[in-house]
Amino acid sequence: xxxxxxxxxxxxxxxxxxxxxxxxxxxxxxxxxxxxxxxxxxxxxxxxxxxxxxxxxxxxxxxxxxxxxxxxxxxxxxxxxxxxxxxxxxxxxxxxxxxxxxxxxxxxxxxxxxxxxxxxxxxxxxxxxxxxxxxxxxxxxxxxxxxxxxxxxxxxxxxxxxxxxxxxxxxxxxxxxxxxxxxxxxxxxxxxxxxxxxxxxxxxxxxxxxxxxxxxxxxxxxxxxxxxxxxxxxxxxxxxxxxxxxxxxxxxxxxxxxxxxxxxxxxxxxxxxxxxxxxxxxxxxxxxxxxxxxxxxxxxxxxxxxxxxxxxxxxxxxxxxxxxxxxxxxxxxxxxxxxxxxxxxxxxxxxxxxxxxxxxxxxxxxxxxxxxxxxxxxxxxxxxxxxxxxxxxxxxxxxxxxxxxxxxxxxxxxxxxxxxxxxxxxxxxxxxxxxxxx
Amino acid sequence: xxxxxxxxxxxxxxxxxxxxxxxxxxxxxxxxxxxxxxxxxxxxxxxxxxxxxxxxxxxxxxxxxxxxxxxxxxxxxxxxxxxxxxxxxxxxxxxxxxxxxxxxxxxxxxxxxxxxxxxxxxxxxxxxxxxxxxxxxxxxxxxxxxxxxxxxxxxxxxxxxxxxxxxxxxxxxxxxxxxxxxxxxxxxxxxxxxxxxxxxxxxxxxxxxxxxxxxxxxxxxxxxxxxxxxxxxxxxxxxxxxxxxxxxxxxxxxxxxxxxxxxxxxxxxxxxxxxxxxxxxxxxxxxxxxxxxxxxxxxxxxxxxxxxxxxxxxxxxxxxxxxxxxxxxxxxxxxxxxxxxxxxxxxxxxxxxxxxxxxxxxxxxxxxxxxxxxxxxxxxxxxxxxxxxxxxxxxxxxxxxxxxxxxxxxxxxxxxxxxxxxxxxxxxxxxxxxxxxxxxxxxxxxxxxxxxxxxxxxxxxxxxxxxxx
Numbered sequence: 046x047x048x049x050x051x052x053x054x055x056x057x058x059x060x061x062x063x064x065x066x067x068x069x070x071x072x073x074x075x076x077x078x079x080x081x082x083x084x085x086x087x088x089x090x091x092x093x094x095x096x097x098x099x100x101x102x103x104x105x106x107x108x109x110x111x112x113x114x115x116x117x118x119x120x121x122x123x124x125x126x127x128x129x130x131x132x133x134x135x136x137x138x139x140x141x142x143x144x145x146x147x148x149x150x151x152x153x154x155x156x157x158x159x160x161x162x163x164x165x166x167x168x169x170x171x172x173x174x175x176x177x178x179x180x181x182x183x184x185x186x187x188x189x190x191x192x193x194x195x196x197x198x199x200x201x202x203x204x205x206x207x208x209x210x211x212x213x214x215x216x217x218x219x220x221x222x223x224x225x226x227x228x229x230x231x232x233x234x235x236x237x238x239x240x241x242x243x244x245x246x247x248x249x250x251x252x253x254x255x256x257x258x259x260x261x262x263x264x265x266x267x268x269x270x271x272x273x274x275x276x277x278x279x280x281x282x283x284x285x286x287x288x289x290x291x292x293x294x295x296x297x298x299x300x301x302x303x304x305x306x307x308x309x310x311x312x313x314x315x316x317x318x319x320x321x322x323x324x325x326x327x328x329x330x331x332x333x334x335x336x337x338x339x340x341x342x343x344x345x346x347x348x349x350x351x352x353x354x355x356x357x358x359x360x361x362x363x364x365x366x367x368x369x370x371x372x373x374x375x376x377x378x379x380x381x382x383x384x385x386x387x388x389x390x391x392x393x394x395x396x397x398x399x400x401x402x403x404x405x406x407x408x409x410x411x412x413x414x415x416x417x418x419x420x421x422x423x424x425x426x427x428x429x430x431x432x433x434x435x436x437x438x439x440x441x442x443x444x445x446x447x448x449x450x451x452x453x454x455x456x457x458x459x460x461x462x463x464x465x466x467x468x469x470x471x472x473x474x475x476x477x478x479x480x481x482x483x
Numbered sequence: 484x485x486x487x488x489x490x491x492x493x494x495x496x497x498x499x500x501x502x503x504x505x506x507x508x509x510x511x512x513x514x515x516x517x518x519x520x521x522x523x524x525x526x527x528x529x530x531x532x533x534x535x536x537x538x539x540x541x542x543x544x545x546x547x548x549x550x551x552x553x554x555x556x557x558x559x560x561x562x563x564x565x566x567x568x569x570x571x572x573x574x575x576x577x578x579x580x581x582x583x584x585x586x587x588x589x590x591x592x593x594x595x596x597x598x599x600x601x602x603x604x605x606x607x608x609x610x611x612x613x614x615x616x617x618x619x620x621x622x623x624x625x626x627x628x629x630x631x632x633x634x635x636x637x638x639x640x641x642x643x644x645x646x647x648x649x650x651x652x653x654x655x656x657x658x659x660x661x662x663x664x665x666x667x668x669x670x671x672x673x674x675x676x677x678x679x680x681x682x683x684x685x686x687x688x689x690x691x692x693x694x695x696x697x698x699x700x701x702x703x704x705x706x707x708x709x710x711x712x713x714x715x716x717x718x719x720x721x722x723x724x725x726x727x728x729x730x731x732x733x734x735x736x737x738x739x740x741x742x743x744x745x746x747x748x749x750x751x752x753x754x755x756x757x758x759x760x761x762x763x764x765x766x767x768x769x770x771x772x773x774x775x776x777x778x779x780x781x782x783x784x785x786x787x788x789x790x791x792x793x794x795x796x797x798x799x800x801x802x803x804x805x806x807x808x809x810x811x812x813x814x815x816x817x818x819x820x821x822x823x824x825x826x827x828x829x830x831x832x833x834x835x836x837x838x839x840x841x842x843x844x845x846x847x848x849x850x851x852x853x854x855x856x857x858x859x860x861x862x863x864x865x866x867x868x869x870x871x872x873x874x875x876x877x878x879x880x881x882x883x884x885x886x887x888x889x890x891x892x893x894x895x896x897x898x899x900x901x902x903x904x905x906x907x908x909x910x911x912x913x914x915x916x917x918x919x920x921x922x923x924x925x926x927x928x929x930x931x932x933x934x935x936x937x938x939x940x941x942x943x944x945x946x947x948x949x950x951x952x
Contacts, residue, residue, distance in 0.1 A: 085584070085585050086718075088810075089805045090565075090583070090584070090811075091571070091573075091578070091581075091583070091686045091687075091805070091806075092564075092565040092587050092684040092685055093683070093684075094682060094687075094718060094719050094720065096718060096719070096720045097720065124801055126801055126804060126833070128807065130807075133805065134804065135801070135803075135804020136801055136804055313834055313835045315830065315833035315834055315835075315838070316838075317797060317801070317833055317838070317842060320690035320691035320721075320798060321719075321720060321721060323720060323721060
């Protein structure tokens with residue numbers, strides 16, 4: 046029996062807005078002293094009310110747009126009711142049936158189109174830490190804006206999943222809406238993994254169970270965790286049993302998944318529309334304005350670089366991997382134009398020499414390239430003199446060249462350049478030597 | 484010092500003319516509280532030291548020539564208004580020792596206006612009730628007959644006015660909790676339009692229904708107070724950017740040519756015929772002044788109580804979730820019976836499998852009830868109804884039958900469901916117990932409500948009828 050993996054992804058991206066989602070506390074909580082970024086609202090104190098952060102909503106719509114989603118012109122927040130010590134109000138403000146974005150897709154390099162079910166906004170919870178028999182709660186993170194991106198269960202292998210995540214990370218970093226650092230927790234991932242048997246595959250049916258895996262904190266482990274889980278579920282099915290529907294955690298040190306929580310049925314969150322926040326009505330004009338503020342996305346930039354700068358796909362991909370590199374490159378090209386330095390030259394230099402673009406200014410880079418390629422004009426008779434001398438003292442090479450060994454000419458060019466002791470135009474020297482050896 | 488004939492306006496005049504100081508005035512009220520509160524149980528917390536400090540400061544400011552609209556006026560706050568450093572309990576054992584770390588917006592506005600916070604008043608715990616009997620700290624008594632209820636859930640606040648223990652008192656009205664007790668205590672009680680006054684810093688009962696209002700002795704005092712509390716608040720996303728007019732401007736305009744709607748659903752079965760007679764007397768009075776009385780219908784009224792008790796309990800069940808006792812307050816075992824009842828009802832109507840049949844359906848019918856009013860206001864300017872179908876009842880009479888208690892809200896819940904403003908104003912006495920009428924207007928028509936109430940108040944002068952304490 047052949048089993049095909051069925052994988053869906055839930056990614057949470059933490060937005061790097063100045064303030065939290067529903068209050069004006071600073072959202073920049075990483076590394077700060079516990080409970081120093083709090084107020085009655087994010088602490089859920091009696092009488093406090095939420096007021097939505099417009100920038101966060103705009104950014105969520107940008108992410109949804111980048112993922113080709115339909116943007117809902119009528120949207121709202123809903124209460125997701127459940128109890129947990131890190132959830133101050135006893136409910137989380139989220140979106141249920143009218144998220145800001147839905148029904149989008151992302152295209153992977155192998156042509157596969159991954160469906161994006163929804164892109165919505167919600168607030169983060171506080172952070173629990175456990176020491177001996179005590180649990181401590183830090184509410185600095187409570188109320189920080191999160192965008193949740195859910196895919197259709199369209200993946201069937203771990204490699205595609207990794208590519209999707211890298212592209213998603215690239216997109217949100219391009220948009221400058223999140224640092225999307227898995228290690229810092231501003232990009233969190235939960236794959237849902239199950240296996241289809243041949244019958245289910247043929248009839249396009251989803252398996253009757255799914256296993257959610259949590260606590261995968263780096264790209265390094267995404268593929269490993271998924272591969273492990275696929276193997277584990279295959280073994281279970283092959284032994285004649287059905288895998289349990291549950292939540293499992295990824296154990297980094299032991300490199301395995303373990304049972305965390307058995308999900309027999311879905312929690313009843315008793316969702317209802319948040320009465321403290323009026324629904325959000327967006328006009329097509331407003332949506333267009335938000336879209337117009339978006340930077341050029343990686344795919345579009347990649348294509349444009351190939352066309353506009355006549356770069357190879359390989360080169361363009363490297364230059365557009367990070368927006369900071371791409372912008373640096375384009376600025377340098379503009380400056381280089383005036384000094385007759387080509388885009389290809391600049392591209393080559395950046396790709397091969399890997400300069401530190403944060404410390405090397407674009408003008409300095411151009412100067413550096415100029416120096417490296419500078420050719421000095423030399424007095425024609427003087428040059429001829431040097432060429433004659435080199436040819437005279439390298440008779441064997443000259444003969445080899447005349448006998449058909451064409452590559453020898455570069456040796457002769459090198460000798461001329463060495464004697465000349467200045468940077469001459471190599472092509473020019475080569476032509477002169479060829480002339481003389483005619 | 485006799486404070487039993489004072490209003491806010493009179494007290495401000497006296498303070499300006501230095502007839503007495505704010506400290507003297509505050510002391511007089513504190514004395515009355517010490518004397519009468521043990522019987523009436525209107526106050527849960529008396530802010531004696533704080534009030535005197537505030538009064539001292541008020542006197543200093545007045546000496547410097549600083550003019551503030553409530554400078555030196557003692558006011559009371561329903562103990563559901565969060566006050567910094569002053570115990571706030573919502574009349575529940577869960578919060579019996581809770582001291583908040585911030586002032587709500589309305590509290591801040593009142594303090595900035597120079598008001599003296601004299602104490603926190605009693606209520607049905609969590610504002611769940613219509614009589615004051617659900618307080619975890621004993622019920623408040625009706626000053627006109629201490630065997631009877633003053634109405635609720637804002638029970639202590641109107642009692643503090645009527646027994647001259649404060650000059651103004653805040654309340655909340657989610658299903659009638661200002662209008663009903665105002666009618667029972669011979670006070671003027673305003674439920675403003677939803678969103679007219681900020682809810683930030685008021686412990687939430689039912690978020691889409693809670694309206695932040697107040698009690699005073701007179702209509703003019705009431706308008707003066709609204710001038711201070713009304714307005715957009717950046718901390719409350721449900722307050723619109725609408726301008727705040729001067730609510731005192733048109734009070735004396737009169738009712739000539741106004742169309743007063745009388746909905747038949749509010750005058751039918753269940754209404755005490757003596758109350759009906761009294762309300763009709765008021766309508767005749769308005770007619771004599773040139774108003775037109777128009778019979779009309781609000782057809783979806785019969786669904787209002789059911790719709791209200793589904794939506795309200797659903798929101799209550801979610802709003803009370805934060806009281807888990809982990810960071811403040813006591814744990815859930817300290818919730819009283821009525822709170823538990825409403826949490827269970829609310830959780831039920833929101834559960835999977837029941838949401839569509841109950842909550843969603845109720846929200847849809849709510850729109851129909853709202854439309855009733857919108858249609859009505861195309862034909863009439865205001866609507867007048869009784870504030871309550873019955874007279875105040877004896878303490879203990881309805882406690883064993885929660886549903887019977889719920890039916891007391893029958894004339895008031897529609898106002899909350901539609902978000903419209905309502906003003907309860909004294910209309911008379913029956914069996915020596917107060918009776919009020921309710922004036923309902925379109926959204927943001929509070930000025931008009933005051934304009935309609937004023938001539939009746941001036942004709943009856945019921946604010947002169949003091950309780951025998």
